[in-house]
Amino acid sequence: MAHIIAIANQKGGVGKTTTAINLGVALVMAGRTCLVVDGDPQCNATTGFGLRPLPRHPWLSPQSLDQLVSPTEEGVTLLPGSPCRQDADKLSALPTARFRTVVSRLRTLAKGFDFALIDCPPSLGKITQIALHTADTVLVPLQCEYFAMEGLAQMCGLIEFIRKQRGQQALPLLGILLNQFDPSWQIAHEVVAEVRSYFPQACFKTVIPREQAVSEATSHGHSVVTYSPRARATLAYAMLTVETLYRCDSN
Amino acid sequence: MAHIIAIANQKGGVGKTTTAINLGVALVMAGRTCLVVDGDPQCNATTGFGLRPLPRHPWLSPQSLDQLVSPTEEGVTLLPGSPCRQDADKLSALPTARFRTVVSRLRTLAKGFDFALIDCPPSLGKITQIALHTADTVLVPLQCEYFAMEGLAQMCGLIEFIRKQRGQQALPLLGILLNQFDPSWQIAHEVVAEVRSYFPQACFKTVIPREQAVSEATSHGHSVVTYSPRARATLAYAMLTVETLYRCDSN
Numbered sequence: 001m002a003h004i005i006a007i008a009n010q011k012g013g014v015g016k017t018t019t020a021i022n023l024g025v026a027l028v029m030a031g032r033t034c035l036v037v038d039g040d041p042q043c044n045a046t047t048g049f050g051l052r053p054l055p056r057h058p059w060l061s062p063q064s065l066d067q068l069v070s071p072t073e074e075g076v077t078l079l080p081g082s083p084c085r086q087d088a089d090k091l092s093a094l095p096t097a098r099f100r101t102v103v104s105r106l107r108t109l110a111k112g113f114d115f116a117l118i119d120c121p122p123s124l125g126k127i128t129q130i131a132l133h134t135a136d137t138v139l140v141p142l143q144c145e146y147f148a149m150e151g152l153a154q155m156c157g158l159i160e161f162i163r164k165q166r167g168q169q170a171l172p173l174l175g176i177l178l179n180q181f182d183p184s185w186q187i188a189h190e191v192v193a194e195v196r197s198y199f200p201q202a203c204f205k206t207v208i209p210r211e212q213a214v215s216e217a218t219s220h221g222h223s224v225v226t227y228s229p230r231a232r233a234t235l236a237y238a239m240l241t242v243e244t245l246y247r248c249d250s251n
Numbered sequence: 252m253a254h255i256i257a258i259a260n261q262k263g264g265v266g267k268t269t270t271a272i273n274l275g276v277a278l279v280m281a282g283r284t285c286l287v288v289d290g291d292p293q294c295n296a297t298t299g300f301g302l303r304p305l306p307r308h309p310w311l312s313p314q315s316l317d318q319l320v321s322p323t324e325e326g327v328t329l330l331p332g333s334p335c336r337q338d339a340d341k342l343s344a345l346p347t348a349r350f351r352t353v354v355s356r357l358r359t360l361a362k363g364f365d366f367a368l369i370d371c372p373p374s375l376g377k378i379t380q381i382a383l384h385t386a387d388t389v390l391v392p393l394q395c396e397y398f399a400m401e402g403l404a405q406m407c408g409l410i411e412f413i414r415k416q417r418g419q420q421a422l423p424l425l426g427i428l429l430n431q432f433d434p435s436w437q438i439a440h441e442v443v444a445e446v447r448s449y450f451p452q453a454c455f456k457t458v459i460p461r462e463q464a465v466s467e468a469t470s471h472g473h474s475v476v477t478y479s480p481r482a483r484a485t486l487a488y489a490m491l492t493v494e495t496l497y498r499c500d501s502n
């Protein structure tokens with residue numbers, strides 16, 4: 001039975017896609033099967049695996065989702081995204097009452113895997129809301145920057161809103177992941193200390209360093225885990241995987 | 252008569268807000284009057300000036316916009332944003348036929364200034380589309396990263412779409428601004444070279460360096476121009492202002 005994790009934060013550029021790609025591949029290396037769902041019309045998770053986006057958004061497609069997935073070189077299975085603006089607008093205006101169909105299609109697809117990671121766009125809109133309705137837990141990546149902290153309160157507000165809409169089922173925070181940590185920047189240390197003091201339990205112990213290899217790997221259509229096995233970030237994603245497995249088992 | 256610039260890019264975290272704040276203050280230092288409109292429900296431009304967001308989104312408010320603006324310590328006038336999710340959802344579902352009211356209210360407000368900068372959210376949705384309908388030109392900030400280049404084609408596609416909707420009026424690209432340039436990263440040099448080769452005219456000559464002072468200034472509710480006058484980024488924003496004035500005069 002799959003554990004579905006929504007990777008969400010409306011703040012842009014914090015590392016949602018980078019986390020989906022690298023945690024996905026690291027989970028596969030740890031012997032789990034993993035589906036990555038690219039929910040973002042930008043399709044960065046799709047191109048980050050070196051694949052092509054679909055012409056129409058799969059969540060609205062009449063075809064069954066298992067016909068639209070595609071394997072990646074690194075062992076993760078991907079449900080690609082689509083840049084189709086018409087479909088993105090349709091999803092943005094989707095009434096909550098119609099979420100159920102999309103949610104159950106995604107959950108049915110995810111059943112065939114140990115984990116499913118949903119990469120969300122930088123917004124609190126309907127695509128992110130559908131992902132939060134589908135997910136078992138939420139992983140919130142956070143840049144070690146000032147604006148990133150500001151957005152955390154709004155993100156927690158949306159999670160609370162979705163919890164109420166879902167009724168009894170909880171939607172626990174799997175964790176807050178501090179990303180792009182640059183130790184030479186004073187502000188990075190301040191943000192880490194502040195977020196840890198506000199969310200002592202939720203924060204992952206692992207912090208992902210800001211490292212050139214992460215950005216370079218993406219431009220080659222790979223995860224950093226495969227592209228640069230001895231990078232510091234690769235070690236950090238391995239530690240994150242151990243923490244994720246531990247937190248999912250105990251949830 | 253104001254020159255209205257939409258600062259837009261659906262890729263998250265490229266520096267839209269940072270550009271709006273710093274270019275805004277630099278224009279004021281160059282003796283121009285400047286309005287910054289915070290269109291993003293994240294309200295980063297509002298908090299970046301140390302001010303509070305409005306409870307309801309001003310673009311939907313019955314009050315006249317000139318009653319909702321507020322001065323900032325650095326001489327820029329700000330129309331704050333609002334985190335109200337209900338209003339953000341309403342704006343996201345606004346039919347194109349109703350853009351005209353919002354567009355004309357924003358244009359009327361902007362008349363009282365030399366420049367108006369509209370900070371857009373990281374999306375191609377209706378808030379960004381309204382800003383593109385309101386604007387005279389578009390400034391597209393770009394991180395010196397791989398994913399940033401991917402998004403440029405989608406951004407140009409939206410600008411073309413809006414041009415057709417607006418009929419004869421052009422919506423020229425004021426320019427593409429390369430931001431967060433880290434000279435120690437090989438990929439940054441590659442992105443600059445590639446973007447310059449594709450868009451030789453559109454690219455600003457000025458490149459904004461990645462510098463700690465920029466991020467720190469934001470956390471103190473100031474622009475880097477005021478917070479750290481001798482920073483490399485401050486000089487870059489001064490050069491950007493000169494280029495912007497030159498490009499606006501000749502448009």
Ligand SMILES: Nc1ncnc2c1ncn2[C@@H]1O[C@H](COP(=O)(O)OP(=O)(O)OP(=O)(O)O)[C@@H](O)[C@H]1O
Binds near residue numbers: 396
């Ligand atoms: N740990 C890291 N080290 C270096 N670069 C990183 C790291 N994490 C992310 N990046 C880079 O930062 C940029 C933003 O990351 P990414 O695109 O994953 O964020 P996102 O939250 O998915 O963005 P969006 O909000 O647009 O969806 C990318 O260019 C990525 O390569």
Ligand SMILES: Nc1ncnc2c1ncn2[C@@H]1O[C@H](COP(=O)(O)OP(=O)(O)OP(=O)(O)O)[C@@H](O)[C@H]1O
Binds near residue numbers: 263269431461463484
């Ligand atoms: N030149 C720079 N040097 C250092 N830090 C920068 C620079 N430009 C932007 N930043 C930092 O990068 C982060 C992203 O910038 P910013 O929030 O302005 O981007 P944005 O495009 O407005 O993001 P969003 O897509 O969420 O609206 C911020 O924390 C900001 O402080």
Ligand SMILES: [Mg+2]
Binds near residue numbers: 017040044120
């Ligand atoms: Mg992304």
Ligand SMILES: [Mg+2]
Binds near residue numbers: 267269291295370372
């Ligand atoms: Mg912004």
